[in-house]
Amino acid sequence: MPTGLKPTSSQIAVSFELVSSPNAFTQKRIDLQLNALDNEVFVVTGVKMDLTAPQSNLTGVAQNLSPSTFAALTAQPSTTMPNLSEANCFATASQQTRILEEVQAGGGYAVAFGFQENAVDTPHSMEYLAIIATPNFYVSGDGDDNVNSTQVRGKLYGYRAQASSSIYASLVQSELLSS
Numbered sequence: 001m002p003t004g005l006k007p008t009s010s011q012i013a014v015s016f017e018l019v020s021s022p023n024a025f026t027q028k029r030i031d032l033q034l035n036a037l038d039n040e041v042f043v044v045t046g047v048k049m050d051l052t053a054p055q056s057n058l059t060g061v062a063q064n065l066s067p068s069t070f071a072a073l074t075a076q077p078s079t080t081m082p083n084l085s086e087a088n089c090f091a092t093a094s095q096q097t098r099i100l101e102e103v104q105a106g107g108g109y110a111v112a113f114g115f116q117e118n119a120v121d122t123p124h125s126m127e128y129l130a131i132i133a134t135p136n137f138y139v140s141g142d143g144d145d146n147v148n149s150t151q152v153r154g155k156l157y158g159y160r161a162q163a164s165s166s167i168y169a170s171l172v173q174s175e176l177l178s179s
């Protein structure tokens with residue numbers, strides 16, 4: 001338990017989903033329904049994100065095409081695809097398919113390899129991933145070289161906690177200033 005916080009709930013799973021147009025950055029606000037009058041915060045203990053596999057139209061594909069899908073969770077909104085180097089970003093995931101086309105005398109064929117990365121594993125020595133002090137979090141999605149929409153589905157795990165006035169003010173200020 002983080003110092004200065006008193007749990008007010010047991011573990012909660014908050015579901016989320018985002019669907020965006022192909023190759024377009026999209027962000028969606030997810031309401032945590034925190035009570036600011038009681039200095040309530042959300043302590044994130046885990047994240048699970050599933051992404052749709054990137055798809056590309058292989059007709060006339062250029063060599064070394066890499067369709068990709070990306071997702072991130074942040075405490076504050078962003079105008080570009082967030083990454084873990086940003087203070088407000090606490091989880092990311094990506095999928096990439098590497099397509100290599102080899103042209104034969106009678107035509108061509110493509111060989112594809114898929115890769116998936118999730119940067120949402122909580123180290124065993126950590127009690128939590130993040131503390132969200134404002135009443136929302138944001139799920140972001142984007143894609144490159146896709147013909148299909150980017151879909152992100154997942155769950156945010158954690159619990160509600162009450163902070164003292166000074167700690168709550170510090171958490172809110174830190175969260176808002178780091179965006």
